[in-house]
Structures are given as structure tokens and as C-alpha cells.
Amino acid sequence: MDLTFASLSEISEAVTAKKLSAKEVATHFQQRVQALDPKLNAFAALNPDVIKEADAIDARIAKGENVGVLAGVPFGIKDMLCTKGLATTAGSKILSGFIPPYDATVVSRLKKAGVVIMGKLNQDEFAMGSSNETSFFGPVKNPWDLERVPGGSSGGSAAAQAARLVPGTIGTDTGGSIRQPASFCGIVGVKPTYGRVSRYGIIAFASSLDQAGPMVSTVKDAALTLEVISGHDPMDSTSSQKQVPAWSKNLSSDIKGMKIGVIKEYLSGGLEADTQKTFDEALATVKKMGAEIVEISVAGTEFAIPVYYLVATSEASSNLARYDGVRFGYRAEFPRLSGVELEEFYGKTRGEGFGAEVKRRIMLGTYCLSSGYYDAYYNKAGQVRRLLTEQFIDAFKKCDAILSPVTAAPAFKLGELVHDPMTMYLNDIFTTSTNLAGLPGMSVPFGLSQSGLPIGVQVTGAHFEEQKMLNVAYALESVSSVKGKNPHVI
Amino acid sequence: MSFRGYEAVIGIEIHVQLNTASKIFCSDATNFDAGDNENVSPVSAGMPGTLPVVNKKAIEYGIKTGLALGCEIRKKSVFSRKNYFYPDSPKGYQISQYDLPICENGFITFKVNGVDKTVHISRAHLEEDAGKSTHSGEYTLINLNRAGIPLLEIVTGPDMRTPAEAAEYGRAIRQIVRYLDVCDGNLEEGSMRCDCNVSVRKEGSTQFGTKVEIKNVNSFRFVEKAIEYEIERQIDAVERGEKILQETRLWDPDKNRTFAMRSKEDAQDYRYFPDPDLLPLIVTKEMIDEIKSKLPELPIARAKRFQDAHGLPEYDATVLTTEKSWADFYEETAQESKNFKASSNWIMTELMRELNSANKEIAHSPITPKQLGRMIALIDNGTISGKIAKTVFQEMWNSGKDPEVVIKEKGLVQITDPATIEKLVDEVLAANVQSVEDHKTGKKKNLFGFFVGAVMKASKGQANPELVNKILQEKLK
Numbered sequence: 023m024d025l026t027f028a029s030l031s032e033i034s035e036a037v038t039a040k041k042l043s044a045k046e047v048a049t050h051f052q053q054r055v056q057a058l059d060p061k062l063n064a065f066a067a068l069n070p071d072v073i074k075e076a077d078a079i080d081a082r083i084a085k086g087e088n089v090g091v092l093a094g095v096p097f098g099i100k101d102m103l104c105t106k107g108l109a110t111t112a113g114s115k116i117l118s119g120f121i122p123p124y125d126a127t128v129v130s131r132l133k134k135a136g137v138v139i140m141g142k143l144n145q146d147e148f149a150m151g152s153s154n155e156t157s158f159f160g161p162v163k164n165p166w167d168l169e170r171v172p173g174g175s176s177g178g179s180a181a182a183q184a185a186r187l188v189p190g191t192i193g194t195d196t197g198g199s200i201r202q203p204a205s206f207c208g209i210v211g212v213k214p215t216y217g218r219v220s221r222y223g224i225i226a227f228a229s230s231l232d233q234a235g236p237m238v239s240t241v242k243d244a245a246l247t248l249e250v251i252s253g254h255d256p257m258d259s260t261s262s263q264k265q266v267p268a269w270s271k272n273l274s275s276d277i278k279g280m281k282i283g284v285i286k287e288y289l290s291g292g293l294e295a296d297t298q299k300t301f302d303e304a305l306a307t308v309k310k311m312g313a314e315i316v317e318i319s320v321a322g323t324e325f326a327i328p329v330y331y332l333v334a335t336s337e338a339s340s341n342l343a344r345y346d347g348v349r350f351g352y353r354a355e356f357p358r359l360s361g362v363e364l365e366e367f368y369g370k371t372r373g374e375g376f377g378a379e380v381k382r383r384i385m386l387g388t389y390c391l392s393s394g395y396y397d398a399y400y401n402k403a404g405q406v407r408r409l410l411t412e413q414f415i416d417a418f419k420k421c422d423a424i425l426s427p428v429t430a431a432p433a434f435k436l437g438e439l440v441h442d443p444m445t446m447y448l449n450d451i452f453t454t455s456t457n458l459a460g461l462p463g464m465s466v467p468f469g470l471s472q473s474g475l476p477i478g479v480q481v482t483g484a485h486f487e488e489q490k491m492l493n494v495a496y497a498l499e500s501v502s503s504v505k506g507k508n509p510h511v512i
Numbered sequence: 513m514s515f516r517g518y519e520a521v522i523g524i525e526i527h528v529q530l531n532t533a534s535k536i537f538c539s540d541a542t543n544f545d546a547g548d549n550e551n552v553s554p555v556s557a558g559m560p561g562t563l564p565v566v567n568k569k570a571i572e573y574g575i576k577t578g579l580a581l582g583c584e585i586r587k588k589s590v591f592s593r594k595n596y597f598y599p600d601s602p603k604g605y606q607i608s609q610y611d612l613p614i615c616e617n618g619f620i621t622f623k624v625n626g627v628d629k630t631v632h633i634s635r636a637h638l639e640e641d642a643g644k645s646t647h648s649g650e651y652t653l654i655n656l657n658r659a660g661i662p663l664l665e666i667v668t669g670p671d672m673r674t675p676a677e678a679a680e681y682g683r684a685i686r687q688i689v690r691y692l693d694v695c696d697g698n699l700e701e702g703s704m705r706c707d708c709n710v711s712v713r714k715e716g717s718t719q720f721g722t723k724v725e726i727k728n729v730n731s732f733r734f735v736e737k738a739i740e741y742e743i744e745r746q747i748d749a750v751e752r753g754e755k756i757l758q759e760t761r762l763w764d765p766d767k768n769r770t771f772a773m774r775s776k777e778d779a780q781d782y783r784y785f786p787d788p789d790l791l792p793l794i795v796t797k798e799m800i801d802e803i804k805s806k807l808p809e810l811p812i813a814r815a816k817r818f819q820d821a822h823g824l825p826e827y828d829a830t831v832l833t834t835e836k837s838w839a840d841f842y843e844e845t846a847q848e849s850k851n852f853k854a855s856s857n858w859i860m861t862e863l864m865r866e867l868n869s870a871n872k873e874i875a876h877s878p879i880t881p882k883q884l885g886r887m888i889a890l891i892d893n894g895t896i897s898g899k900i901a902k903t904v905f906q907e908m909w910n911s912g913k914d915p916e917v918v919i920k921e922k923g924l925v926q927i928t929d930p931a932t933i934e935k936l937v938d939e940v941l942a943a944n945v946q947s948v949e950d951h952k953t954g955k956k957k958n959l960f961g962f963f964v965g966a967v968m969k970a971s972k973g974q975a976n977p978e979l980v981n982k983i984l985q986e987k988l989k
Contacts, residue, residue, distance in 0.1 A: 104561045117560065124554050126561055223561040229788035259565050259790050337788055340593050343604020344558045348654070360650045368597055391595070391783035400785055 025050050026186045026512075030095050030243045031270075033189055034136065037094030040083060044094030048076035048138055051096045055140065055187045061168060061511060064182040066101045066159045067109045068141035075138040092250060093136030098182045098191040101142040102149055103234065104223040105129055108139065112225045113147045113157040113175075116375030117351045126223025127258070128192060128234050128251045135250045140188050144178030147377045148342065149199050149227045151175050152449040155440050156379040163436070164207060165509035166475055170433040173203030179237040180207035184509050186239070190247055193237040196227045197330050198428075198453025200235050201465040201480060205428035208467040208476025208504045210244045210495070211237045215486050216460030217262035219248075220255030226341040228334035229260075231457040241466060241496040245270035248488065264486055272489055275497040278312030282494065283421030287323045288452065294431035300469025300477040301427045304498055308425065311497055318417040318424070322410045323455055327447060329410070330454035332390050332403035339387025342380070347371035382443065411459040418484035423494045425481060427452050428465045432475040452480060462488045466495040467504035476504045513674045518712045518750070520743045521720055522672035524735075526685055527705040528664045528695045529641065530573040535660035536640050537564030537607060542661050544701070551657045558602030563789050566591070570662035571614070573694040574638045575795065575803050577664055578615030580688050580810055581633045585800050589614040591638075591790045595783040600643035600654050608665075610784040613637030614793065621812065622684035624677050631681055632669035639663050664694075670709070670720065675739040679732040682706055686732075687811055691836045699730045706730075710739055711756070712746045721746070722756040726770055729763045738763040742770050814839055822852040831860055837874045841881045848885020851892055858884060862902070866909050878912040879905070887915035900924050900973060927975045930983065933967070936975065937983050940966045951988060960984065 023032055025047065036042040052072060059065050069075070079094045104110045104122035106129075111117040125133065133139070146156040154162040154177025162177040164170040165185040172181040176193030180203035183191045193200040195213035204211025212235040219234050226232060236247035252266045284305065293301065309315055346368055347353035354370035356362050376384070390399040417424070429449055439446045456463035462485075465478035479498060483491030499505065513519075535542060538555035555562040575585050592610040615636035621628055643659035645652050666685060672678045686697040686704060696703050706729050711721035726742060729735050746756055761770040786792075809817070811833045818829035818839075832842045838859070846855040863884070867874060887908065891901050896919060907918045919925055927933060940963060941948055947963075950956040967980045 104559075110560070112560070120560070122554075122559065122561075124559075124562075221561070222563050225560040226789075257565060258563050260788075336785065340595050340605055340783070340785070343595060343597065344560070344602065346597065346599070346604060348599045349557055349602065350559065364597075364599070388783065391785055393781045393783070396783075396785070 026054065027239075028189065029240060030092060030190055030238070030246055033095050034091060034093045037079070037136075038083060038089065042094075044076035044079035044083075044138060045073060047094050048072050048096050048140070051140060051188050054185075058185050058187060058511060059182075062163050062165060062181045062185060062187075063160055064144055064162050064178040064185070064187060065098065066111065066113065066142045066144045066157075066178065069108055069139045072096065072138055072140055079136055079138060090134060090136035091246065092132065092190075095137050095190060096140040096188050097132055097137045098140050098143045098179060098188040099129060100176050100179050100191070100193045100234075101145050102194045102225045102227075103129055103192060104225070105139060105142065108142065110142065110225070111158065112149070113145045113159060114345075114376065114380065115158045115352055116345045116372070118158075120351045122223070124223060126234075127220035127255045129223065131251050132192070143176070143182055143191060146175035146177065146199075147380050148225070148338070149175040149194055149196055150338070150379050150383055152198070152202060152446050153434070153436070153439065154178065154203070155436065156377055158377065161436055164433050165511040166208065167433065167473075168511065169435055170475070171206065171436055173206035173433060175199040176203050176211070176237060180204055180209055180211070183207065183209045183237050183239060185511050189238075190243060191237045192234055192247075192251070194224060194227075194232060194234045195457065196231045196334060197457050198450045200237055201428050201453050201463060201478070202449060204237055204465040205467070205476070205478030205480075206433040208478070208507070208509070209237055209239055210241055210464065210466055210499070211235065212244045212248055212464040212488075212492075213456065213462065214248060214252060214488060215262070215462040215483075216457070217260055218252050218264075218462070218486070218488070220253075220258040220261045222255055222257040226337075228337040229341060230337060231330075231334060233457075241492055241499050242270055242273060244464070245273050245492050262486070267489055269489055269492055273496050274493050275500050277308060277494055277497045280308075280313045280423065280490070280494065281316045281421040282308050282313045283316050283318040283417055283424040285323065285417075285424060285426060286317050286319045287321070288426050292430060293427060296469065296471035297427055297429070297431055297477055301425075301479060304425060304468050304479040307498060307501055308494065313494075316421045318420055320410070320413045320417055320455070322406060322413060325406050326410065326455040326458060327451055329403045329406045330450065330458055331386070331447060332399050333407065333458070335383045335387035336390045336400045337387065339384045339391065342376075342384055345372065345375060347375070351375070379443070407458050410455060414455070414459040414461060415484075418487075422487075422490045423481050423483050425479060425494070428478045428480045429453075432471045432477050456482055461485060462491055464491060464495055466498050466502070468498055468502045470503050470507065476507075514715055515712070515743050516747055517715055518743075518747050519715050519717070520673055520739070521670045521711045521713065521723075522675075522678045522739060523670040523709040523723075524668050524672070524678055524681055525707040525709070526666045526682065528577070528666060528685070528689050529703040530570055530662040530664055530694050531696060531703075532567055532569040532573060532662055534567055534569075536567050536570045536638065536662035537660055540660060546657055548653075548655045549657060552659070556602065556656050556660050558604070564607060564787070566790060566793065567662065570638060571793065571795070572803060573662070573692075574614050574636065574664050575800060576692050576807065577666070577689060577694055578618065578636050579800070579804055579807060580692055581615070581618035581620055581636065581666070583615035583618030583633060583636060585795060586612060586614055586616065587795055587797075588612065589637075589793045589795070591787045591793065592784045593787045596780055598642070599652065600645045600656070600659065602643065602656060602659055606640060606642060607787055607790070608639035609637035614795070620681070620684055620688070622680050624674075624680045629677055629680070631671045631677075634667050634669050636664055636666045639665060675736040675743070678708060678739050679736040682732045682735055687834065691808055691810055693836075699732070702730070706732075706735055708735060708739055708742075710742045710746070712743055712750065721750075722758050724756065724758070725760045726763055727760055727773065734763055734765055737768065738770055741768065745770065808836065811836075811839075818842075822846065824852060824856055828853075828856045828860065832856060835874070841874050841877070844881035845885040845888070848882050849888035849892070851888050854888045854892070855885065858888060858905070862905055878910075879908045883908060883914055890915055890919070894926060894928055894976065895919065896924055896926050897973070897977060900926065924974065927971055928979065930979060933971070933975050933979050934983050936967050936970050937980070937987055940970055941987060948988070960988070963988070
């Protein structure tokens with residue numbers, strides 16, 4: 023077994039069968055991080071206790087304990103998720119020095135399944151970005167081309183996974199933050215149905231849109247990881263009570279007779295040539311595999327971006343109010359606190375602690391929620407959002423899954439869009455409606471650009487129908503051009 | 513009521529701290545005696561990624577209070593975020609209810625100087641309390657124990673016209689929340705907090721004047737005084753031709769005046785929006801019915817029953833229903849004694865006197881209602897006299913012993929045997945031959961009482977007074 027490219031279950035089975043110790047696995051990947059991460063900047067923080075935690079797994083196995091389906095598998099965790107005793111910053115200066123006294127539910131479930139935490143992964147600040155260039159820790163490089171962005175906001179997760187610095191990673195997705203970087207880096211990224219995965223302990227960006235999900239190398243690994251992290255959590259009122267199916271066991275590439283929807287409104291062109299070609303090939307492939315292509319209409323998708331930016335920034339403006347320098351994280355320095363007015367204290371702390379993109383969004387959101395604008399912006403956005411959701415629910419009466427591009431083009435160059443926020447925001451054009459409607463969506467690597475960059479396709483499922491979505495992705499993966507290809511950095 | 517040709521318009525907002533065991537959105541305890549920041553989990557501290565989960569008990573208490581106030585209970589209410597920055601507001605927003613509160617449109621009737629007054633309750637909504645800031649010159653200390661304790665904010669219409677009505681309204685709310693056992697009603701400790709909205713207008717005018725809010729008045733006596741002061745202040749200002757400023761004022765009990773705290777002209781924009789971390793609160797008819805079926809009898813209904821079914825005077829009924837614990841004590845006593853009025857008398861005079869002087873709650877009375885009831889029954893069946901009963905009561909209070917035990921130990925059983933009493937009478941008459949003579953000849957009047965007293969004394973007060981009377985009358989014929 024080539025440990026670098028081994029699947030999650032291969033590692034876990036070998037560790038459980040004592041063919042390999044968790045310590046050997048952790049050491050192997052730790053060395054990869056040490057060797058390659060200086061080029062990528064994928065990690066925001068490393069877990070100093072990773073070997074100790076691996077030892078603990080080995081000790082439990084030695085005692086005959088059943089450790090779990092991810093026994094001894096190292097994972098990298100996006101810095102949005104709180105990790106007990108391990109610095110968690112959301113890629114922001116304002117959380118510098120914050121060490122959570124608790125694990126996010128996703129993290130505690132991974133640990134319960136036997137995962138050891140390799141470290142925290144770099145990201146756009148508070149997940150606000152599509153290129154991983156807004157991070158306090160500096161940009162992450164795309165392993166396929168170090169001059170290009172890995173996508174964002176889960177850029178660290180995508181890059182670390184693509185370069186196999188760890189066997190598995192977790193990202194979060196508010197408007198495409200798992201799927202877009204997964205596409206840019208040639209990995210599999212799943213945003214589950216809203217409510218499928220607990221948000222407890224995940225730093226909130228936009229509460230009604232945020233979901234965490236796996237960012238891994240294969241659809242099978244994604245299904246397995248998703249099983250581990252899904253399920254009701256009494257600590258999250260919005261988490262679903264629905265049973266978690268055995269997605270990985272039920273995975274099937276037989277999609278014969280399935281109805282695959284194509285959104286008419288997305289066919290108006292504007293895709294970069296290689297991306298268009300990849301998407302067309304994906305459609306041809308599923309058709310060849312016996313699926314039926316159904317054209318569907320989702321009116322209002324053109325409003326997805328504005329609606330998304332109204333909802334997300336409004337919620338964010340409130341969610342980020344707690345970073346005030348009073349209880350944790352960064353506090354601006356004052357020669358003497360006595361006599362400092364409260365507003366000055368807040369202003370200086372938040373002014374220095376937040377980056378430009380975060381400030382821009384806080385201001386946008388504050389404006390949307392202001393008295394006199396609320397009805398025209400936040401409320402109206404909510405109405406359009408409900409209409410959009412109903413349209414999707416209707417569409418899924420006619421098809422089992424929807425196929426679409428993830429982005430209009432493959433990974434762009436570092437610095438290319440950093441001063442053009444509007445174009446940057448348009449990166450989310452195919453991904454945000456999934457979050458607005460609360461649907462499950464994923465990116466599966468399928469094509470390669472002429473310059474050798476991976477291009478993903480997006481599969482979207484109906485609410486809580488992750489299995490159908492995963493099956494379509496599994497079928498596409500089996501004939502993907504990215505299969506067996508690795509980034510040059512490896 | 514007229515104040516120099518003006519009418520006052522008063523509305524009240526009362527924050528009632530619900531006495532649930534845990535906070536409204538997390539499992540932190542709510543006990544008041546906890547050390548600083550002891551009841552503070554990551555959720556209470558507003559740490560990153562933490563989420564609120566609503567406490568069902570707080571919802572139940574909110575509905576219970578709403579029902580007792582005749583409110584309509586919303587089947588779907590919504591928690592919203594009220595955004596503002598303050599160090600004791602750990603999330604930078606307070607979770608409250610805004611346009612869709614859980615209770616709406618109720619009323620409360622209470623007495624003001626013996627006359628019924630009804631006030632409209634426009635809404636009652638659930639929210640979380642903030643933490644507590646203690647400013648000490650150089651720095652401010654923050655204690656988040658209180659952050660997240662459930663509050664029910666009860667808001668009236670602009671229905672009150674006098675300071676006395678406002679104070680009685682507050683007392684009536686306090687009485688109800690104590691009856692429901694959802695709040696201890698302690699204003700000084702802040703478990704109830706009262707804000708008064710006051711405006712004045714020319715008598716006969718139908719338009720409201722500019723209202724001023726007086727915040728955090730910590731007793732109902734102060735409510736009355738603060739509003740009295742405020743009415744006079746506003747009338748003076750209007751008379752001088754000044755404009756009333758819309759502002760928040762605080763009551764200074766030492767100087768007997770209100771003073772401006774902040775202007776509302778530059779009112780903060782709280783940017784309310786539905787909290788995406790919480791689903792809309794759905795309450796079923798079954799849940800409401802269940803709570804309704806468990807509502808205790810409320811003071812007004814109970815007082816009426818004490819008058820109608822027990823034949824108590826209005827005064828007794830009102831006093832006994834002031835507190836649920838008193839009314840419960842009375843009912844248990846009466847059930848045991850089968851004598852309503854006597855039970856009421858003993859509680860309102862002897863027991864209340866002892867409780868007051870010992871500064872004890874009725875719940876901690878050393879005499880149980882059953883014991884008191886049995887003691888009254890022992891008077892009624894002639895075992896002890898009413899006079900002896902006072903001695904028995906005192907001994908029961910001191911020792912907590914049963915009345916039967918006290919009577920036996922102290923040998924206080926009433927003498928009802930005619931032969932024994934006759935013997936005592938004979939002894940008294942024999943020892944007072946001259947007085948007997950004077951009585952019979954009519955030389956001295958009113959000696960009968962003297963003989964009764966002498967016989968009672970000879971019996972150490974234990975002789976049945978009626979029998980003593982009867983036998984004396986026969987002997988002195």
C-alpha cells in the first residue's frame with residue numbers, strides 16, 4: 023500500500039489490523055507536511071500532539087478496543103472549526119491567540135471515529151473569499167500550479183488534500199467554499215444538505231447557509247467521512263433529526279435510468295472553453311451510462327448572487343459582532359485602558375483585527391439590516407430565496423440530480439482578482455443557489471484544461487438525497503480524466 | 513384624574529426573570545449564589561461557533577404567564593437578534609422576540625383604592641438577560657452569570673392614568689408571577705425590573721404627549737413616586753412652553769427625582785432580524801391546553817371562592833389570597849378544622865403576628881396547617897376553651913408539637929364534667945359567704961362576674977365557661 027495515496031478505509035483497516043501503526047501513518051503525513059507545506063502554505067497551525075494522539079489510538083487498538091471507521095487516519099481541519107486546545111482563528115487576526123475549550127461537533131465525531139488531527143487549515147478570513155487570498159496567514163498556493171489560487175474559502179483544505187499532505191480534510195461551504203476549491207484543486211468536495219451536519223463549534227459566517235463537509239480524494243472517501251460527521255446534534259437547533267444512511271456501503275456507479283437535470287438558465291454560455299468541454303463531456307458520459315438528460319428551468323437563478331450577498335453579509339454582520347476584544351482573541355493595544363471610551367476600544371480592536379474583505383462585508387450587511395433598508399434588502403432577499411427554493415423543489419420532481427459547472431473557469435492566478443471584488447463574487451455564480459436552497463451539492467474532478475489544470479463538475483441533489491448525488495459523482499469519477507493524475511508539486 | 517388640568521398617560525414594561533433551573537439558550541445553571549462567572553459555559557460567553565438551543569421550560573413559563581394574563585398564545589413566534597455593542601452582551605446581540613412575540617393581547621384586572629381597574633397587556637415576549645457590569649472607576653468588571661437567564665417582558669397599553677394605578681398594576685403582576693411560581697418577584701434583587709412610560713396631555717385631548725421612559729425603578733413605592741415626580745415635571749415644562757424631550761430617565765430615590773440618562777432622539781438602530789440559529793418557535797394547541805389545565809387558581813378567582821363558598825368577608829378573602837402560600841395554608845387549615853372563619857381569624861391574627869415578629873415566611877411556620885386546623889377543631893368540640901387555645905397555640909409555635917400533645921403535657925383539657933364544676937362552685941361560694949349574701953339581697957350589683965372569675969381561677973382556666981355560668985346561676989337563685 024502506498025500510504026500517500028491510500029484511501030481512508032485502507033488506512034483505517036491496516037491500522038485496526040495492526041499492519042500499520044497510527045503513529046507510522048501520522049509520522050508519514052507529518053513528514054509530507056514538513057516537506058511540502060512551505061511551498062503551499064496550506065496549514066495555519068499544526069497540532070503539536072499529533073504523534074501522541076496517534077499513540078493513544080495504537081494503545082486502544084492494542085487493548086482490543088474497536089476504535090472506529092477512521093482509526094488512525096490523520097485529518098486536516100479548516101480553521102473555521104473549533105478544536106479543543108488547538109488554536110482556531112478563522113484565518114483572522116482578530117482571533118489570534120484564541121484556543122477553544124471545546125471541539126466542534128464535527129471534530130468530536132471525527133475523533134470518536136479514530137481520526138487524529140494533523141492541524142488547522144488555512145482559509146479566507148472568516149470564509150469570506152474565493153481565492154484564499156484574504157487570510158491573515160497569507161495566500162495558499164494551488165499544488166497544480168503554484169502561481170494560481172487554490173480557490174476559497176477552503177483553499178487550505180483543497181491544497182492539502184490535492185498534495186496529499188493528509189488523507190482527508192474538512193472544509194466549510196457558505197456559497198461554494200468547498201466545491202469551488204475542490205474543483206480548482208482536483209479533489210472531491212461535498213456540501214451536505216443544510217441541517218445534515220451540526221454547525222456547533224463551527225465559527226459562523228452566515229448561519230442559514232453554512233455547512234461543513236468532506237474535502238477528500240475520492241467519492242468513496244467523501245461518503246464515508248460524511249457518514250461520520252452527519253446526524254442530529256442537540257447542540258444545534260437547525261440540525262436535522264433524519265437518520266444517516268450508509269452512503270459509502272450503498273455507493274453505486276450504476277446510474278442507468280436516472281434522470282439528470284440540466285438547468286436551462288445555466289446554458290446561456292459564458293463558460294471558458296475547457297470548462298464548457300468538461301461539462302459537455304460529463305453530460306455525454308452520464309447519457310452513455312444510461313441516464314436521461316432532462317432540461318429543467320429554475321427561474322430566478324440570476325438573482326442567486328445578489329440574494330446570496332444580501333443574506334450572507336447581513337447574517338455575518340451580526341455573527342461577527344462578538345469579536346470585540348473583550349473576552350477572547352485580539353485586543354488593540356492602548357497605552358492605558360483607563361479613560362478609553364468604549365467606542366474607541368471597539369473601533370481600534372475591530373479596525374486592526376479584521377481584514378479589508380471582512381470589513382467590506384460587515385458594512386454591507388449592517389447596511390442591509392438597517393432600519394429603512396431592511397424591507398428592501400434583507401426581507402426581499404428572503405422572499406426571493408424562498409421562491410428559488412420552491413423552484414428547486416419543483417425541479418427535483420422531474421429529476422434525481424442536477425449536473426452543472428462548478429465555476430466558469432479553472433483556477434485563476436494569484437492576485438488576478440484581488441482588487442476586483444465584483445468579478446471575484448461572480449465565481450460563486452453556480453454554487454450559491456445550492457446554499458440558498460439548502461440542497462446538497464458536490465464537486466467531482468472530471469476534466470483537465472489544456473494547461474493541465476483540473477476542472478470539476480457539480481452534482482446537486484434534492485434535500486437529504488445525498489445518495490443519488492454521490493452515485494452520479496461516483497459514476498463520473500470512474501471515467502474522470504483527472505483520475506490517476508497528480509499535481510506537479512507531488 | 514386631573515393634575516392641574518392635565519391627564520397623565522402611563523404604560524409599563526416589566527421584565528420578569530423566569531426562575532428556570534437553567535438558562536434560556538443553554539444548560540448553564542441560574543442560581544444567584546454562584547461565584548463570579550461560575551455559570552458561564554462557552555455558549556453563555558458567546559464563544560465562536562457556539563449556538564443557542566431553546567429551553568422548553570422557559571417557553572412553558574412564558575405561555576403560563578401569558579395564559580394567566582388572558583393573552584393569545586402565538587402558534588408560531590420568532591426569536592430575533594437585537595444588535596448592539598456592550599461588554600456585558602457577549603454575542604454583540606441579544607436574542608429577543610420582535611414582531612412575532614409568544615403572547616399578545618391580554619389583560620389584567622386589579623383593585624385601586626377598592627375600585628376595579630383593567631389594563632390591556634399588548635404583548636409579552638421571551639428574551640435573554642444580559643450580563644452584569646460593575647464599574648469601578650479605573651475598570652469595569654463583567655459577570656456573565658446573568659447573561660442568558662430567561663426574561664419575559666410584559667408590556668401594557670398606555671392605559672394607566674395615575675401613579676397609584678401604575679404601582680397597583682406592578683403589584684398585581686408580581687402577585688400573579690408568584691402565584692404561577694415562575695418568578696420570586698423580588699424587585700430589589702432585580703428578578704423583576706420595571707420601566708415606566710409617562711406622558712401628559714391637556715385634559716380632554718385625545719392625542720398623546722411625548723413620552724419619557726423611566727428605567728429600572730426597583731420598588732412599586734418608587735414607581736408611584738417616580739411617576740408622580742415625572743408628571744409634575746412634565747406639566748411644569750409644558751406650562752413653561754417647553755418641549756418634552758423623548759428620553760430615558762432614571763429615578764434617584766435619594767433625591768426623590770428623575771434625571772436624564774440618554775436621549776432617544778438619536779435612538780440606536782438595533783437591526784432586528786430573525787435569528788438564523790433558531791427555528792421559529794412552534795407551539796401546539798395540545799401544549800397550550802396542557803399548560804392551561806395545570807394553571808393554578810389565580811388570586812381574584814380564589815378570593816371570590818373564599819367569599820362565595822366559605823362565607824368569608826371580602827377583607828379576609830383578599831388578605832388570605834395576597835400570596836398563594838397564605839391561601840394554600842388557609843385552605844389546608846380550613847379543610848382540617850371545618851371552620852372557615854375561625855381558620856381565617858387564627859391565621860390573620862395569631863399566626864401572622866408570630867410570623868411577622870419572627871420575620872418568617874409562612875412556608876417555614878413551625879405550626880403546620882393541619883396542626884392549626886386540629887387545634888381549631890379541638891376548640892369547636894369543647895376539648896379546650898378559646899382562651900386556653902391561645903396558650904396551646906403559643907406552645908405549638910415554640911415547640912412545633914401537635915395540639916393534642918401540648919394539651920396532654922400541660923394538662924390543659926377543658927373540664928366539662930358538671931359534678932367537678934359544681935364542686936368548684938361550691939368551694940368558691942363557701943369561701944365568699946358575705947358576697948353571696950350581698951348578691952342575693954341585691955346590696956351589691958354585678959357580683960356574678962366575680963364568681964365566674966373565681967371559679968375559672970380555681971379551675972386554672974380549664975372549666976367550661978358555659979357550664980360554670982349555668983351552675984352558678986342555679987346555685988345563686
